[in-house]
Amino acid sequence: MEALLILGGVIGFVVAWIWLVFGSLRLGSRALLLAVLLPLVTPFLRDSAFARLPRILLLASLLCVGGGLWLLQQHQPEHFARLLSGQWHQQVPAGELQGTLMGQPFAPDNVYWRGDQLVFAETAGERVRRSLVVRFDGATRLLQGTAIDLLPGDDGPWPQMVLQWYTGALASPGLRRVASDYSLSLSLAPQGRDSADMVVHLHLPAEHRTRLTGRVTLAERPSWLGRSLTSTQRPAPPPEPAAPTPPPAGWQEVSLLAVLDEPEHFVGQRLRLVTIAGREYEGVLKAVTSERRLVLALPQGANQVDFQFHPVDIALIEVRPRI
Incomplete structure (x- = not known):
């Protein structure tokens, strides 16, 4: 609301000023200079030859700007203080919250x-x-x-x-x-x-x-x-014969959203995925599709097969950092 009042007041002031200047062309050089240099004085001149409507618009525009600034000071005092100090945009260092x-x-x-x-x-x-x-x-x-x-x-x-x-x-x-x-x-x-x-x-x-x-x-x-x-640093009991092979050392858990939002940091690295169903897949991340699916290249003998995984099917994702 305050932004609309300020913007509307500024636009109305410019329109009224131009209107006043063009209307004073027939009143002589003195009236023209007064309209160009001191337009705010003209609404208060009694019995002047200036047109009444542009002077009324000037006053209404000033009231709109003043009302918008008052509302801005009440609702967003930090923005009002930055506006007065000339710091219209608050710069936040990259990486900070x-x-x-x-x-x-x-x-x-x-x-x-x-x-x-x-x-x-x-x-x-x-x-x-x-x-x-x-x-x-x-x-x-x-x-x-x-x-x-x-x-x-x-x-x-x-x-x-x-x-x-x-x-x-x-x-x-x-x-x-x-x-x-x-x-x-x-x-x-x-x-x-x-x-x-x-x-x-x-x-x-x-x-x-x-x-x-x-x-x-x-x-x-x-x-x-x-x-x-x-709890994760406690020594694990010896695995049973039927237990799966423990993951190789060096795996680090990463955020799924981090992989989806910044895939360029993970493409080409080895990833280990665990699905909601409990299945494990290990391969090289090739890309993240436009549908936000992870494309993982898995070796199949002498060949290579690409698997796509939907984010809702992934329970855990780990990465092995490059050495």
């Missing part, structure tokens, strides 16, 4: 785990301006390993998304909950003793106008990550 929340720019500067809840908060001083909370309380089975991937259509349970935003001092805060049917990819990599690097890709359905992507370093890693790492 950024996105939108209910159509508003969202750049969380405080990210942390609160028990089984992941909190993304954008603050202004001590006040939380916008926040997004991923609640895993009802989906704790996902808190295993170092990667979490969800696509629309996957079986539940799903973490609940809680969105909160504030549009100004005169408006009530907004609150929305999203239960399922979104895309979420989290990948955590422990760093040092307590911290961890986390890569986030989040896309909510279109009606929520919310997305978030980027990388962030957590000052304190979640408690469940420590438990899952400890």
Whole structure:
């Protein structure tokens, strides 16, 4: 609303100014200079020869611009401050968390785990301006390993998304909950003793106008990550004779969404896929099709066969880094 008022006021001012200048051509050079250089003075000149309609349009345009700026200051004070300082576009360093929340720019500067809840908060001083909370309380089975991937259509349970935003001092805060049917990819990599690097890709359905992507370093890693790492570091019991051969050393679990969004980093590398049905495939990734299917080249004797895998059929994906 405020953008429409400001834009409409500017356009109306330009139209009224041109109208006033052309109307003053027959009034002499003095009136013409006044209309060109000081058009804002003409509405306040009594008994002048200037046309009345363009002067009224000038005043109405100024009121529209002033009303739009007042609404902008009330609803989006950070944008109003950047407008006054000349910084019209806020530059966010590449790779940092950024996105939108209910159509508003969202750049969380405080990210942390609160028990089984992941909190993304954008603050202004001590006040939380916008926040997004991923609640895993009802989906704790996902808190295993170092990667979490969800696509629309996957079986539940799903973490609940809680969105909160504030549009100004005169408006009530907004609150929305999203239960399922979104895309979420989290990948955590422990760093040092307590911290961890986390890569986030989040896309909510279109009606929520919310997305978030980027990388962030957590000052304190979640408690469940420590438990899952400890459990994976325990020595495995000797395999039974009928047990399948353990995977070769060097495999690293990766995010499915990362492979789909940035295939150029994985094409030509050896991948190991485990499907929902429990079948394992190992081969070289050839491409990701326009339908977002993974094309894997598998050796068959002296020949090579290409298999295509749909994302919803993939339960686990691992990569062997190039040496």
